[in-house]
Amino acid sequence: MYKNKAVQEWVEEMARLTKPDKICWLEGTEEERQRLTEEALATGELIQLDQGKMPGCVLHRTAVNDVARVEHLTFICTPTREEAGPTNNWMAPAEAYSKLGKIFDGSMRGRVMYVIPYLMGPPGSSFSRVGIELTDSIYVVLNMGIMTRMGRVAMEHLGDGDDFNRGLHCTADKDPDRRFICHFPQDNTIWSVGSGYGGNVLLGKKCLALRIASYMGRHEGWLAEHMLIVGVEDPEGNVAYIAAAFPSACGKTNLALLRPPETFPGYKVWTVGDDIAWMRIGEDGRLWAINPEAGIFGVVPGTSYKTNPNAMQMIQKDTIFTNVVLTPEGTVWWEGMDDNPPKHGFDWQGRPWAPESGKPGAQANSRFTTPLRQVPTLSPEWDNPQGVPISAIVFGGRRAKVAPLVYESFNWEHGVYVGATMASETTAAATHDVGVVRRDPMAMLPFCGYNMGQYFHHWLEMGRRMEKPPQIFHVNWFRQNGDGGYLWPGYGENLRVLKWIIDRCRGKIGARETPIGYVPHANDFDLSGLNLTPAVIQELSKIDREAWQEEWRAQGEFLKKFGDDLPAELRREYQSLGERIKME
Ligand code: GTP
Numbered sequence: 001m002y003k004n005k006a007v008q009e010w011v012e013e014m015a016r017l018t019k020p021d022k023i024c025w026l027e028g029t030e031e032e033r034q035r036l037t038e039e040a041l042a043t044g045e046l047i048q049l050d051q052g053k054m055p056g057c058v059l060h061r062t063a064v065n066d067v068a069r070v071e072h073l074t075f076i077c078t079p080t081r082e083e084a085g086p087t088n089n090w091m092a093p094a095e096a097y098s099k100l101g102k103i104f105d106g107s108m109r110g111r112v113m114y115v116i117p118y119l120m121g122p123p124g125s126s127f128s129r130v131g132i133e134l135t136d137s138i139y140v141v142l143n144m145g146i147m148t149r150m151g152r153v154a155m156e157h158l159g160d161g162d163d164f165n166r167g168l169h170c171t172a173d174k175d176p177d178r179r180f181i182c183h184f185p186q187d188n189t190i191w192s193v194g195s196g197y198g199g200n201v202l203l204g205k206k207c208l209a210l211r212i213a214s215y216m217g218r219h220e221g222w223l224a225e226h227m228l229i230v231g232v233e234d235p236e237g238n239v240a241y242i243a244a245a246f247p248s249a250c251g252k253t254n255l256a257l258l259r260p261p262e263t264f265p266g267y268k269v270w271t272v273g274d275d276i277a278w279m280r281i282g283e284d285g286r287l288w289a290i291n292p293e294a295g296i297f298g299v300v301p302g303t304s305y306k307t308n309p310n311a312m313q314m315i316q317k318d319t320i321f322t323n324v325v326l327t328p329e330g331t332v333w334w335e336g337m338d339d340n341p342p343k344h345g346f347d348w349q350g351r352p353w354a355p356e357s358g359k360p361g362a363q364a365n366s367r368f369t370t371p372l373r374q375v376p377t378l379s380p381e382w383d384n385p386q387g388v389p390i391s392a393i394v395f396g397g398r399r400a401k402v403a404p405l406v407y408e409s410f411n412w413e414h415g416v417y418v419g420a421t422m423a424s425e426t427t428a429a430a431t432h433d434v435g436v437v438r439r440d441p442m443a444m445l446p447f448c449g450y451n452m453g454q455y456f457h458h459w460l461e462m463g464r465r466m467e468k469p470p471q472i473f474h475v476n477w478f479r480q481n482g483d484g485g486y487l488w489p490g491y492g493e494n495l496r497v498l499k500w501i502i503d504r505c506r507g508k509i510g511a512r513e514t515p516i517g518y519v520p521h522a523n524d525f526d527l528s529g530l531n532l533t534p535a536v537i538q539e540l541s542k543i544d545r546e547a548w549q550e551e552w553r554a555q556g557e558f559l560k561k562f563g564d565d566l567p568a569e570l571r572r573e574y575q576s577l578g579e580r581i582k583m584e
């Protein structure tokens with residue numbers, strides 16, 4: 001149906017391998033979406049929710065052993081191990097094609113192969129990239145239809161060229177022993193088999209827009225980052241854009257959809273993106289960013305009218321829920337939604353469930369998929385082909401201790417060091433132990449498609465090429481008191497921190513110099529209307545020298561991994577930090 005020869009030939013080749021009964025080319029129309037939804041409802045792949053209360057909403061349950069990204073089964077397949085670097089799993093391309101080829105062989109027998117053309121980024125933008133994903137899963141098709149610009153629009157962007165990502169996915173038997181997510185950056189190719197979950201299978205997202213795109217960015221002089229993009233408008237109408245990298249399930253969607261507290265009249269927050277930013281240097285010497293996605297694949301637990309009213313509003317219609325509780329009324333529920341769980345219902349596995357059981361009803365990494373156009377705070381600039389100019393880059397993570405609420409780096413090189421050494425407690429977004437502190441440079445540890453030492457070089461180089469680089473900050477919403485409670489109220493109140501960051505970028509206020517960076521003067525930080533005791537404020541902003549010496553040693557251990565690939569600038573930053581935090 002589409003005339004592009006390169007696409008046709010590749011689809012035929014993949015069909016010879018996977019041997020589907022039928023090939024279905026997708027156009028991205030509403031009629032097509034409805035037809036596929038009905039098919040999936042008929043087979044039980046989707047469950048319809050109450051269409052009066054939640055029009056267009058459906059529920060999907062994944063296999064019990066298939067609920068998150070699988071970092072240990074994710075590979076970068078470059079000709080040499082060196083190119084993948086010390087933080088990635090590596091497999092030689094020939095070995096990967098042969099190993100996965102055997103699993104793919106005949107894997108779509110009796111099934112339909114859907115051909116999903118999709119565009120990452122606004123049509124006509126020089127930022128944008130085309131991918132074609134082949135899959136046997138309607139759940140994947142419907143999610144890609146929300147998360148990307150899918151169908152004819154992508155083929156039109158591609159024209160008769162052959163510059164498209166070749167993505168092959170088959171759900172197969174979901175056997176974790178035969179599950180692999182392989183990336184071939186040199187071939188602009190992704191092969192994913194044995195999973196039906198999120199980041200493993202929606203190939204436009206982590207696989208293309210981060211792993212493959214970061215490799216492209218390195219060669220073409222731009223950045224593909226695990227960052228939200230948000231605009232903050234002050235009462236005078238000035239908008240400043242911030243890009244922020246937090247690891248998975250550490251608050252990007254929430255910050256991107258932030259609703260200002262009542263004590264901030266006149267402030268508006270504009271959502272551009274909640275997970276991924278592609279950034280280029282503009283002719284004006286500034287950094288410009290687009291969101292390549294068209295939807296939100298958001299963490300469900302903890303989402304409520306209190307924490308994230310914008311998200312609650314937008315997921316009442318045309319949303320796919322994955323692994324949440326089904327109530328007897330045909331609606332959904334999850335831990336942290338409200339204090340009124342249904343008396344009984346069905347848990348994420350479809351088993352009868354009651355809150356008294358004491359067991360969670362929703363999976364810890366349950367998700368919603370919603371089109372960006374339903375975001376109440378969507379920025380009018382969200383699909384501007386030029387992107388938006390970034391004033392500040394913010395790194396952050398979950399740290400019960402050590403990292404203060406906010407600090408600013410001394411300059412770009414120091415900021416790159418802060419990003420390269422950032423750490424966070426692990427979450428349920430990937431299959432591994434939860435709550436363990438690990439280094440996660442720029443929140444890209446699981447997503448950098450090449451040698452991370454070279455990635456640090458690339459960041460430093462981008463800084464040198466910019467006349468007006470963004471200022472770089474670090475935040476931590478998750479510092480805890482002795483009882484495991486959070487010291488900082490978070491969510492909407494995070495605007496107070498963003499305001500300080502923007503005031504710093506505009507040169508409106510000074511700051512106090514500490515060994516780790518600049519921190520707010522008490523008078524410059526608006527805490528009006530917050531019920532925080534001076535002791536809590538002090539604890540939130542405390543920089544404990546002993547804890548920081550330990551932190552510095554841990555950073556040094558981590559940086560050793562990169563050997564000669566570690567840039568000299570970061571070695572110097574490490575030494576200077578060591579000097580600054582020495583006890584008198
Ligand atoms: P990914 O989609 O996995 O990349 O996650 P994300 O970075 O977008 O995280 P998200 O905003 O979905 O938040 C993850 C979890 O952290 C949710 O349970 C949120 O309720 C919680 N969270 C987000 N922001 C805050 C905050 O400021 N304070 C506290 N205490 N929790 C937060």
Ligand code: SPV
Pocket residue numbers: 068069197198199200205206247248249275297429430
């Ligand atoms: C993340 O884990 O960072 C996500 C969810 O955004 S997934 O799409 O599964 O990667």
Ligand code: MN
Pocket residue numbers: 226247248249275
């Ligand atoms: Mn993410």
